[in-house]
Amino acid sequence: MEQAIPTQMRALVYRGANDLRIETVPVPDISDEELLVRVGVCGVCPTDIKKIQHATVPPPRIFGHETAGVIIRVGSRVKGFSDGDRVALHHHVPCLECHACRHKAFSQCPVYRKTGVTAGFEPAGGGFAEYVRVLPFVFPGIVPIPAGNLLEEGALLEPVNTVLKGVRRLGLLRGDRVWVAGQGPVGLLFTRILTLEGVSVVASDLIGERLELSQNYGATEVYLADEADFGERLRRSAGGGFDAVVVAVPVDDLVCLGMDRLRGGGKILLFAHTKKGAMRDVDLGEICVAEKDVMGSYSADITLQEEVADLVFSRKLDVRGLVSHRFTLEDAVAAVGVAARPRSGTLKVVVQQAERA
Numbered sequence: 453m454e455q456a457i458p459t460q461m462r463a464l465v466y467r468g469a470n471d472l473r474i475e476t477v478p479v480p481d482i483s484d485e486e487l488l489v490r491v492g493v494c495g496v497c498p499t500d501i502k503k504i505q506h507a508t509v510p511p512p513r514i515f516g517h518e519t520a521g522v523i524i525r526v527g528s529r530v531k532g533f534s535d536g537d538r539v540a541l542h543h544h545v546p547c548l549e550c551h552a553c554r555h556k557a558f559s560q561c562p563v564y565r566k567t568g569v570t571a572g573f574e575p576a577g578g579g580f581a582e583y584v585r586v587l588p589f590v591f592p593g594i595v596p597i598p599a600g601n602l603l604e605e606g607a608l609l610e611p612v613n614t615v616l617k618g619v620r621r622l623g624l625l626r627g628d629r630v631w632v633a634g635q636g637p638v639g640l641l642f643t644r645i646l647t648l649e650g651v652s653v654v655a656s657d658l659i660g661e662r663l664e665l666s667q668n669y670g671a672t673e674v675y676l677a678d679e680a681d682f683g684e685r686l687r688r689s690a691g692g693g694f695d696a697v698v699v700a701v702p703v704d705d706l707v708c709l710g711m712d713r714l715r716g717g718g719k720i721l722l723f724a725h726t727k728k729g730a731m732r733d734v735d736l737g738e739i740c741v742a743e744k745d746v747m748g749s750y751s752a753d754i755t756l757q758e759e760v761a762d763l764v765f766s767r768k769l770d771v772r773g774l775v776s777h778r779f780t781l782e783d784a785v786a787a788v789g790v791a792a793r794p795r796s797g798t799l800k801v802v803v804q805q806a807e808r809a
């Protein structure tokens with residue numbers, strides 16, 4: 453049944469560096485091959501915040517890519533989706549066929565770089581708007597949300613996927629010991645997923661309150677990162693060296709410290725250094741002779757999607773406790789502000805427009 457859809461909607465529009473405005477814009481038209489989704493929840497993601505703060509992409513755009521909502525109109529030639537379906541969206545999806553995809557380097561795939569969810573302007577996710585248009589090439593990234601789960605849980609599939617992808621890249625064994633630096637929402641997800649995989653997690657953060665949460669998520673040891681003897685305490689905790697270090701906060705010094713606290717043959721994963729140009733000296737002998745691997749992980753792996761959905765929707769990985777702030781779309785400028793300056797009590801910030809249940 454076709455529902456009445458307005459011609460205008462509200463949206464958070466990026467107009468330049470640190471310039472976000474709530475504006476009235478047209479509701480996107482869809483073609484016969486596309487879907488229109490009424491946004492219910494969209495997470496505020498650090499990668500969008502960086503684009504907004506440093507104006508790394510030209511305005512105007514409507515950001516927001518951790519989106520869950522309800523399908524409200526289905527193009528006449530679209531199969532497999534219906535009005536009223538509750539879904540989580542992925543704004544980009546790899547082709548699975550190109551050279552990069554055959555190497556599982558999905559975020560390097562040329563198709564992956566195209567954004568297939570938009571609320572208008574240059575496609576940029578669009579989740580900070582009332583409606584988004586979903587293009588067919590990202591349909592493989594649409595995940596149905598079970599009736600017993602919240603849209604909010606669907607919105608968190610994307611960040612969970614990026615974390616599981618990072619964990620898989622580390623190739624750890626049960627009983628390994630890993631330091632996760634940074635216990636924001638992403639660091640906490642690492643702590644929880646590593647724990648579920650039988651890895652023992654040592655966690656650190658500058659915010660003491662987060663360390664209590666880390667323990668709830670499974671960390672066996674926690675350290676405040678601004679204590680004078682932090683490096684020394686970590687050295688004692690590492691013993692012969694950590695099997696891996698996950699740097700889940702964009703602090704360059706932690707990469708050097710992490711390299712130093714790894715055992716020979718260990719791996720350091722950079723997860724938060726998404727801005728190019730940060731330079732640091734590294735001991736090349738540590739990489740060659742000590743066989744320490746420096747690796748990065750960025751964005752999601754669609755081949756993990758089913759596993760991610762199962763983890764989250766079964767609540768084996770219960771993401772509900774990760775959301776600390778919920779803002780309406782009209783207050784979305786404040787939502788981005790809170791997420792950009794996390795303090796005690798700030799975890800995942802979401803913009804929420806409709807029912808949560």
Ligand SMILES: [Zn+2]
Nearest residue numbers: 497518610611
């Ligand atoms: Zn994200």
Ligand SMILES: [Zn+2]
Nearest residue numbers: 547550553561
């Ligand atoms: Zn590809």
